[in-house]
Amino acid sequence: MTDAKPRWNRRKEARPAEIVDAAIDVFVENGFAGTKLTEVAQRAGVAKGTLYLYFETKEDLFRAAARQALATNLDAIEKVAAGFDGTITDLVPMLLKRAAGRMGDSRIPAIVRMVLAESRAFPDLARIWHDEVVARVLTLLTRLVAEAQARGEVRPGDPKLLALSIAGPMLVGVLFHEVFGAESPFAPDLDALATHHSEAVLQGIVDR
Amino acid sequence: MTDAKPRWNRRKEARPAEIVDAAIDVFVENGFAGTKLTEVAQRAGVAKGTLYLYFETKEDLFRAAARQALATNLDAIEKVAAGFDGTITDLVPMLLKRAAGRMGDSRIPAIVRMVLAESRAFPDLARIWHDEVVARVLTLLTRLVAEAQARGEVRPGDPKLLALSIAGPMLVGVLFHEVFGAESPFAPDLDALATHHSEAVLQGIVDR
Amino acid sequence: MTDAKPRWNRRKEARPAEIVDAAIDVFVENGFAGTKLTEVAQRAGVAKGTLYLYFETKEDLFRAAARQALATNLDAIEKVAAGFDGTITDLVPMLLKRAAGRMGDSRIPAIVRMVLAESRAFPDLARIWHDEVVARVLTLLTRLVAEAQARGEVRPGDPKLLALSIAGPMLVGVLFHEVFGAESPFAPDLDALATHHSEAVLQGIVDR
Amino acid sequence: MTDAKPRWNRRKEARPAEIVDAAIDVFVENGFAGTKLTEVAQRAGVAKGTLYLYFETKEDLFRAAARQALATNLDAIEKVAAGFDGTITDLVPMLLKRAAGRMGDSRIPAIVRMVLAESRAFPDLARIWHDEVVARVLTLLTRLVAEAQARGEVRPGDPKLLALSIAGPMLVGVLFHEVFGAESPFAPDLDALATHHSEAVLQGIVDR
């Protein structure tokens, strides 16, 4: 019966995921350039060299992290997209509420911000995020609007632009919290924003 | 008054501004960490050492650049805020149009993106931008909405959230261009977005 | 006699030899510093860790390789030395021819070059090679010359230096090929060099 | 009048040469891989970073060093080639003597050995050395032999091979000292070797 702690364990299967997970945290906190691999290693509980067993370079690790982070978001999108049926008047509030809920706690806002920050230096990642996340969400919303227009529920107009009218304020709200924190008097309560904006964009803010 | 040719002091006072101006460009292009002071110096037409006559550290220079960039934005805000009078139905389209125009060409979107990207590492800058730009814009819009509510033009509701409903999509549109470029099928035409969104947020997208 | 398949001990005794053999190749190709043990292991068909069952350090393995490579050369020397009898006028051409033949194909030249290259960092190896190879060859030749002098075949003079006169050009020819390749217009044909030099050193190049 | 030692001096002109000079020493001592740039810097009396003001990479510095080392040799060749006139019987002893003298003290033997050692990893350098040093020497000697043949002084035969007969033993002698040191009983006295070999190659070692 040994209880001597081995200096390390072999975890060939689990390692890459553990490392990427730690990497996401550190990259999100410090950005690409600001991240020291030493810290990633520490956070992942491995030695510096171990990173290089699974990733060729820091950039590689960053890409892997960004891709993995994407998975989180895809997951969130799917959750939001589920039950995409009904009149637009019912759907928009529900979708925005769900989005508000999803964003509230998760790492998603921080990840989104990191992608914004680093997309300049990693245009290929920007493209992937565009195709996998942004385009997907906008396609969903655009289709929703177009179908509603076909049913006469929504007045004419470019559905892609209307999709932005629907989703834009929520994204801005999320980024606001991420960038300026919750202390600002303008920091929106995301749930309230979902409610207010649903009504605003559906019925208009003008009183009649 | 001597006629000795001063070798350097051609523009003793202009120097800092020239440097900061060059710095904005380079920081916007490469981010804080990605920026080499050599390049800033080159772009400003001075030697590396000269930077240190006016700024203590790279961070200092960055702060100065971010502050200066802010001025550009304040200017834009003022332009947009000018003629802030009339019914909300008239004002919103005009404001969004103007904003779309301002953003179309200028360095503003790139600057905004840089601020988003670096605000994590420079929270004090985030605060300044919050106070000087974001709060100002939102205050303006919030007041506009509140006054319209007082006049019975706009239905009740938290005017701060409604302000986000009005402005959010435009900001998202601008960031979209900045991050993903104009080639995406979802890249919004900013002018069209201004028009569409004005109607959407004022009258609602629901047909009646 | 069991038929349990031993997974590893196929050739318990052969292993070190196989490893050393692979090591010679890799060290010769890449030099000591340029050699990665991973590659040696791969080439030997074993795992990296296995090397350490037989050799304490990379240096150790290198020494073993250099020693083993020496054996090859001793063998070659013996072949050349065989039938060391007759007048010097008969022997020199035969010896040089044989040397030319030996060197033509084998790994020997590359090994010699490696020893030259690494002897600075491994003076002990230099000594071994000196004692086992160089001194042996030179002793042989020196004795040959001395005996011929005793018989009055060869004129007086330090036989050790004359031995260099006999052997030197062949070594230089071999190194030339090794270092500069065969494409150079000066790359000597080793067989022709053996013939020419035999005559030159025996009869002199001066016409009489 | 200050006598405070400045922490450093500006020596834009002198620096590269100083660095290369130090580099030659260190590379010759430790080989390419074994050389630490820290040591080169120390030896050159500059900081590590300074190396990179003048040379892009370690390889670059090595190439520069090898090229500079070449200059030394070219110089030596020219000295030896000077006064290349007279009968071959006069010339050969003189040339070999001079070569022996040149080699005795200088860094040349060590440099030659380094080139042998590293030419495998730097084939381009091998080529340069071939063209600039080896080919030049052999051309000189070959011409000398050919002209002597034309005058009937030297018997027929490929002059390029005879050039090797003349020069080879000296090179081997030099390398012997470099690789095995002067303690070996076989370590040739270079001057004596020059004398002995001159006679051997001119008149032959066979007594008549």
Added chain:
DNA sequence: AATGAATGAGGATTCATTCAT
């Protein structure tokens, strides 16, 4: 006996900052 995942010391390289000119 054999494996190969894990380790971490070591070294090349970058670049903000300093300071002799």
Added chain:
DNA sequence: AATGAATGAATCCTCATTCAT
């Protein structure tokens, strides 16, 4: 005031070596 050569701390990455399996 201006310069840019010089500095050296900081960090990525490699690879010989160890050791849990």
